[in-house]
Structure formats: C-alpha cells, structure tokens
Amino acid sequence: MDKNARICIIGGGPAGLSAGMYLEKKGYENYTVLERSDRVGGKCWSPTYNGRRYEMGAIMGVPSYYAVHDVEEFCGITHDGPQLNRNYKNAQGKVIEPFEPKKNLLKIPRLLKMKKQLKLFGELLETKYKGYDINGHRGVAEGRYEGFAVTPEREPVSGTNPNLKDLALPFSEFCKKNGVELVQDIWIGPFTSFGYGYFDEIPAGYVLKYLDFQTCMNFVKINLWTWKEGTQYIWEQLNEHLKNKARLNSTIEKVERRDGKVYVTVNGQVEEYDKIIVTAPLHIPGTRADGQKGMDEYFDVRDDEKELFSRIDYERYDVLAVETLPEDHPEISYYVFDNMVKERLGHLMVYYRRWRDSKEQVITTYALRKHKNMKEIPYEDCRRMVLNDLKTMKNPASKVVNEWSVYYFPHVFSVDYANGWYDKVEAMQDKYDTFYAGEIMSFGDMDETAEYSRELIERFF
Numbered sequence: 001m002d003k004n005a006r007i008c009i010i011g012g013g014p015a016g017l018s019a020g021m022y023l024e025k026k027g028y029e030n031y032t033v034l035e036r037s038d039r040v041g042g043k044c045w046s047p048t049y050n051g052r053r054y055e056m057g058a059i060m061g062v063p064s065y066y067a068v069h070d071v072e073e074f075c076g077i078t079h080d081g082p083q084l085n086r087n088y089k090n091a092q093g094k095v096i097e098p099f100e101p102k103k104n105l106l107k108i109p110r111l112l113k114m115k116k117q118l119k120l121f122g123e124l125l126e127t128k129y130k131g132y133d134i135n136g137h138r139g140v141a142e143g144r145y146e147g148f149a150v151t152p153e154r155e156p157v158s159g160t161n162p163n164l165k166d167l168a169l170p171f172s173e174f175c176k177k178n179g180v181e182l183v184q185d186i187w188i189g190p191f192t193s194f195g196y197g198y199f200d201e202i203p204a205g206y207v208l209k210y211l212d213f214q215t216c217m218n219f220v221k222i223n224l225w226t227w228k229e230g231t232q233y234i235w236e237q238l239n240e241h242l243k244n245k246a247r248l249n250s251t252i253e254k255v256e257r258r259d260g261k262v263y264v265t266v267n268g269q270v271e272e273y274d275k276i277i278v279t280a281p282l283h284i285p286g287t288r289a290d291g292q293k294g295m296d297e298y299f300d301v302r303d304d305e306k307e308l309f310s311r312i313d314y315e316r317y318d319v320l321a322v323e324t325l326p327e328d329h330p331e332i333s334y335y336v337f338d339n340m341v342k343e344r345l346g347h348l349m350v351y352y353r354r355w356r357d358s359k360e361q362v363i364t365t366y367a368l369r370k371h372k373n374m375k376e377i378p379y380e381d382c383r384r385m386v387l388n389d390l391k392t393m394k395n396p397a398s399k400v401v402n403e404w405s406v407y408y409f410p411h412v413f414s415v416d417y418a419n420g421w422y423d424k425v426e427a428m429q430d431k432y433d434t435f436y437a438g439e440i441m442s443f444g445d446m447d448e449t450a451e452y453s454r455e456l457i458e459r460f461f
C-alpha cells in the first residue's frame, strides 16, 4: 500500500491507538484517529478518587501481553501498579479456600482429579490442539491455524489441524469431549467473573485464545501486571507519543465508501480518506440503550456486512465503584465462585480492592446479567442484588460513587463460529476499503485487540 495512504481509524481505545502506533512503525504517518468521547482508552477507564486512580474497566495484564509491552516500550512506561491479592468467599460471605486440600477434606478426591486433568489438558493443548492460541480466529473453522506465534518475536506460523474445529464448541462441551471437565473450576475465575459469559454458551476458541494454558497459570500464580496510574494511562501515554493524536469529541455522522475512497462526515464536515479501520463496535442493528451506535446507523453498510454483523452478541457487564465505612472495608479482593453460575445471574462475582495501604478508596464490583438462554436481568435489579450481596459479604457499601454498564466482549455463538463467521469476515478485509479490528476480531482484552491491530497492519499495510 502507498505509504502516503490517508487512513481513518475509528475509535481511540487500545485497538485504534495501537493501529496508529503500528502504522507509524511501518512508515505510514497519514492516519487520523477519530474518538467520539472526550478521552482515549475506551474500556480502559481509570478515574481518580482521593488523588489516586482506580479502575472502572480493564485492570490487569500478564507477562505474555506482548503488544501492550510494545506500547510500554514505545512510551517508556512500565507496569508499576499495586500487586493483586485475592481470596475466596462463598455465597453466604464466609471466607473459603477452595483449592486447599487441608481445608476441604471431602473435596480431596475432586481436587486430585482436577490436578490430573490439568496436566492432561496442558498436554492436549500442546499436541492435539496445536495452533489453538494464535491471535484471532482465522482458519479455525476449517481446521487451520494461521497467524503469529504467541512469543515476543511473533514469528509467522501456519498449518493444518482438523482438531481445531472443536474450538467452535461451547467450552463446557469442549472440556467434556476431552475428559477434562474439572479444569473449568480453574478457568472460570478469570473468565466468567471477568464478564466473558458462561462456559455452556461461549465457544472454546474465545476462552482458550485469551486464557491459553500459560496465561491461565499466570492467573493462578497471580503473576499479573497492573499500572499505578491505571490502564487508561497506557493509552493516554500512547496517544501522547503518537505523531497524530486522537481527535476527541469526534461525532461521526456518516461513512460512505465509493469509487475507491472513504468519505467520513465528522462534526458536520466531510473528510476524504483512502482506507478506514473500524475498531468501534460493528454490531447491527441500531442504537443500544447505553447510546452505543450500531454500525448501520452511520455506515453505508453492505448486505454481507449486515448479514454477518447482525450475528454478533455481547455481554451486559456492570461495574459499581462504592465507598464503605472503614470498618466495613474488605481486607483484600474476593472471588465468589458460587455466584459464577448462571443460576446466580446478576449476583456479585468478584470485588476488587486495589490499594492495600489505604481504606480511603473505592471498591469495584462486577456482575453479569445476561445468559443466551435466560431472561436478561434489568440493570437496576442487578445493581440492587450486588449491593445486597456486599451486605451478605459483610462489606456493605455506604455510597455508590461511579457505575457503568458497558458494551462488553462482542462475540458470536458456536453455530456461526463453526460456520466460518471469522473466515467470511477476514475475506472481507479491504473489500470496501474497510478493515475490521477491535474486540470482535480477536477477544475482549487489551492485548488481544492491540495484537490483532498489529497483525492487521502486518498483513495488509
């Protein structure tokens, strides 16, 4: 592609800003990032309370966050945040240690079996499912892997592996098929409680590309990264270091693609580009309750885009930031495994205490209120349930200081995954001078989205 190509990037979150960085690294400097809100970072949102930043969105990373590491290097920053610490409570608020055999004498046989299955699972992923952890979902439905290795060098890899088709199965079925059902007890912590849905509905491809074996073990060992100034800081810094800063408060009214050009109407002015990279949600149809625009509301969407993007679903994941009285402040963060089952939809699954040295801070709570086969729980009901749960946990809130329900983890279900949804969308890259990136194309975390942008630039620019 011509290095002077005029490239429009929609969205100033991790996907959009890292697309800018990787374009710049390849010598493309004629790019423009359009961000509709008044800040960058998207779902990395780190507001300030009592002079310190807390997390309303993304919290942590792992050592294999290579794209995030690229950003850190580019900006000269590092993951310098507070150590994560957590414990477990049951639904009645009693502290438990579910993985400690001495504390769970009756569960010893199950724990031993789980350990065995974990070992087997690690071996199966390395052998039977070789190629499972490649970023993005290209080729999976056809039993192929194609992309870049999950290593700091990210060398290109590709091959055939018909077993990869199993990744379309819901994760619970995938585990059953491989005789490793009990590993779900480990994977669930950083999956369902992090808002990514339930194992009987979400294809294994999403679960395992995000929580590849190594990453999951990093969660188990709490070998995790955080950022003192919050995850938003990573993207603020990137924006500062880019040659072209994101244009904030950009309301895109129209995108028209014709005659090999892309015309974008921003804040009433028509701008002409050669290519467009969309990292904003591709979902169709229409505007959602939270004001998130559907792609069909401002794009001249084509039939194939309409057909494919109307298949996208997403999670309803709610976050509250609450104050407590000092005597009610939790001493640490807690996971509530009992509430990570669909029968307890809408209940508190995890709550996070960020700073160990102070009680003058907010605690953030996390709940999911949608399962594909169940009635969605209204926002206000879920909020009430979570606040009640905090009382049950003996850490009642005295005040809610911040809250949001966010368009979270866009994904498709097993039928579409198996029918090659991803290969169809990948085949459309550049078809309308348009590239599709952001969460749906890989997975809803900072690194997978940034990594996908890296690969997209590598493949097409």
Ligand SMILES: Cc1cc2nc3c(=O)[nH]c(=O)nc-3n(C[C@H](O)[C@H](O)[C@H](O)COP(=O)(O)OP(=O)(O)OC[C@H]3O[C@@H](n4cnc5c(N)ncnc54)[C@H](O)[C@@H]3O)c2cc1C
Binding pocket: 010, 011, 012, 013, 014, 015, 016, 034, 035, 036, 037, 039, 040, 041, 042, 043, 044, 056, 057, 058, 059, 060, 061, 194, 250, 252, 279, 280, 281, 293, 317, 319, 406, 408, 437, 438, 439, 443, 444, 445, 446, 447, 449
């Ligand atoms: C509560 C919570 C906890 C999380 N925890 C973690 C974690 O611990 N670790 C981790 O790695 N990830 C975590 N994530 C996920 C991570 O934040 C996201 O996956 C990541 O931010 C996705 O990046 P993105 O750029 O694709 O999308 P987003 O972050 O959603 O950014 C999209 C950007 O596009 C803008 N935009 C949307 N529509 C338009 C439009 N029409 N015009 C212009 N701009 C538009 C938005 O305003 C936004 O700035 C968490 C997210 C949440 C909400």
